[in-house]
Amino acid sequence: MTQQCLCQTNQPELMSSPYPIIAIEKHTQLEWTFRIQTDLPAQLGQFVEVSLPMIGEAPISVSDCGDGWIDLLIRNVGKVTGALFEKQIGDVFWLRGSYGHGYPLERFMHQNLLVVAGGTGVAPVKGLLRYFSENPSEINRLDMILGYKNRQSVLYKDEMSLWDKVHHLIVTLDEGEADEHFSLGRVTDHLRHLKLDVATTSVIVVGPPVMIKFVVQMLEDKGFQKEQIWVDYERRMACSTGKCGHCRMGSVYVCVDGPVFNYATAQSFID
Structure with missing residues (x-):
């Protein structure tokens, strides 16, 4: 039976740590999957913050995970993601997380x-x-x-x-x-x-x-x-901790309360 990646921590680390790239799959010119060797706890539907020193940080969804690895689908659309696309197997991503609530x-x-x-x-x-x-x-x-x-x-x-x-x-x-x-x-x-x-x-x-x-x-x-x-609702997330207000919809912070929501709750969001 395939192992489920369902473990979580109540308080994700706020400091990034380096983790090596162990595989890269190029789906299209702009979308690649990076498999990262990491012990970060992850649940499907959560996200991690990916950063590169002196360049910046971006929230990226966990597209898959298993024992000792997570997959991140990254789209090359900006400064941070463009720099990530220059990385090769054996290089490192700096990660923190995982954050938010995933699929039940x-x-x-x-x-x-x-x-x-x-x-x-x-x-x-x-x-x-x-x-x-x-x-x-x-x-x-x-x-x-x-x-x-x-x-x-x-x-x-x-x-x-x-x-x-x-x-x-x-x-x-x-x-x-x-x-x-x-x-x-x-x-x-x-x-x-x-x-x-x-x-x-x-x-x-x-x-x-x-x-x-x-x-x-x-x-x-x-x-x-x-x-x-x-x-x-993976949209406009930034800090991952509900402090910057970038992803706020009414009283809800997508990065903390989501990004996965039951629609009985989400129907009332004010954008």
């Missing part, structure tokens, strides 16, 4: 689960999809709708064959051509026609805010209750 994995065990994710929003749920694909007896049914802009932006192509083999996977593209691996359209186009047992299915939604908005609206139209839906 135990709640999904032996139940029905739908995961709807878009773009780099697939990264925070990648470890969860991997776990239930390697341990299919621990979930009743798993449906996945993953949306990307085009073929060139698709992440985790190698892993998808296993996900599709043991569960139900739909990968949809905004543009391009459909074939046996890819459909065309928005994630909501396929969600609209998906047959689900509403009473027994939990849902995880990760992606851009506008995508989350319309997916949740469609789920409610299908009869889902807010308590059945979990959303991931």
Whole structure:
């Protein structure tokens, strides 16, 4: 049985420490996965702060984790991430964490689960999809709708064959051509026609805010209750401790209270 990375500490360290890169997977020109050798406790859905001395720091989601390692999907979009892309196997990342609240994995065990994710929003749920694909007896049914802009932006192509083999996977593209691996359209186009047992299915939604908005609206139209839906609001996080106020929504600090929220709570957030 594959080990779950569910251990947490009540008080993550606030000082960064160096940890070596043990593997790099280049998905696209802009998105790479860095596997870091570390003993930091992590839960799927949490995040760590990655820093480089004299350059800066960035919060990065834990996309997967195991005994002695975590995976971080990093998108090269700025000063810090650009510098991280210059690193090679054997170099170090400075990390602190893990922070926030992750997915309630135990709640999904032996139940029905739908995961709807878009773009780099697939990264925070990648470890969860991997776990239930390697341990299919621990979930009743798993449906996945993953949306990307085009073929060139698709992440985790190698892993998808296993996900599709043991569960139900739909990968949809905004543009391009459909074939046996890819459909065309928005994630909501396929969600609209998906047959689900509403009473027994939990849902995880990760992606851009506008995508989350319309997916949740469609789920409610299908009869889902807010308590059945979990959303991931990874946005504008900075300090990880709720001090800078950068990720504040009303009285909620995403970095401390999230980034994973039950929608019964998240519906009332003031942005």
